[in-house]
Amino acid sequence: MKQNRLKQDAGVKAVDFIKSGMTIGLGTGSTVTYLVEELGKRVQSGQLDVDCVATSQRTFEQASNLGIKMHALSDVNQIDLTIDGADEIDLNFQGIKGGGAAQTYEKIVALNSQKNIWIVDESKMVDQLGAFPLPLEVVPFGWKQLFDRLHKENLNPHLRCDEKHQPILTDMNNYVIDLYLQKIMHPHLLANWLNQQTGIIEHGLFLDLVNTVIVGRLYGPEAIENVR
Numbered sequence: 120m121k122q123n124r125l126k127q128d129a130g131v132k133a134v135d136f137i138k139s140g141m142t143i144g145l146g147t148g149s150t151v152t153y154l155v156e157e158l159g160k161r162v163q164s165g166q167l168d169v170d171c172v173a174t175s176q177r178t179f180e181q182a183s184n185l186g187i188k189m190h191a192l193s194d195v196n197q198i199d200l201t202i203d204g205a206d207e208i209d210l211n212f213q214g215i216k217g218g219g220a221a222q223t224y225e226k227i228v229a230l231n232s233q234k235n236i237w238i239v240d241e242s243k244m245v246d247q248l249g250a251f252p253l254p255l256e257v258v259p260f261g262w263k264q265l266f267d268r269l270h271k272e273n274l275n276p277h278l279r280c281d282e283k284h285q286p287i288l289t290d291m292n293n294y295v296i297d298l299y300l301q302k303i304m305h306p307h308l309l310a311n312w313l314n315q316q317t318g319i320i321e322h323g324l325f326l327d328l329v330n331t332v333i334v335g336r337l338y339g340p341e342a343i344e345n346v347r
């Protein structure tokens with residue numbers, strides 16, 4: 120499938136930004152799977168020697184199985200570079216993440232990284248954020264009251280459920296509420312409001328965070344520096 124090919128191109132290209140001796144944050148998602156696959160190859164062939172932390176149990180397991188040295192976040196002193204996927208990136212390099220419900224760990228790792236790279240296929244590059252539903256990780260206790268408050272604010276909340284209609288659980292056993300907003304006119308204002316709501320652990324707005332975006336395009340992967 121074309122989209123997977125573009126994700127793979129971006130993931131493989133990102134490994135060129137990794138140097139031996141670095142501590143790397145590994146993101147989560149299908150695009151990151153390709154990155155980890157390629158990193159595993161270069162570690163196994165002896166081309167790269169790195170230490171890594173993961174933003175999810177899934178990534179931790181994939182990377183460990185490939186022989187990549189994995190650590191708990193509390194056991195590393197610094198993270199040189201984090202490479203992660205994204206669900207949408209706008210013209211100002213602001214992003215939505217959390218389609219795979221991993222945004223809380225992802226944001227903690229990103230905020231503690233010297234540098235952040237996002238890897239995406241070209242369909243993720245948008246003029247304005249919001250067509251992709253904005254994920255919130257929420258505490259199960261009182262989720263319904265929080266849901267009602269979000270509904271009253273016209274934020275169009277939906278509890279994310281599996282095919283058996285059970286709430287999906289994050290790595291921290293929390294729920295996910297997605298906000299179907301269509302257009303986010305003021306990402307910073309919305310992020311500030313969400314930050315103040317008790318019961319929301321973390322939202323998927325990743326603002327003023329990314330340094331470089333690698334976009335998988337039909338003619339090949341393109342690295343774009345955020346110079347703003």
Ligand SMILES: O=C[C@H](O)[C@H](O)[C@H](O)COP(=O)(O)O
Nearest residue numbers: 148149150204217218219221
């Ligand atoms: O929670 C998941 C992450 O934020 C992912 O990085 C994001 O959803 C992109 O995922 P994918 O690479 O599978 O499109």
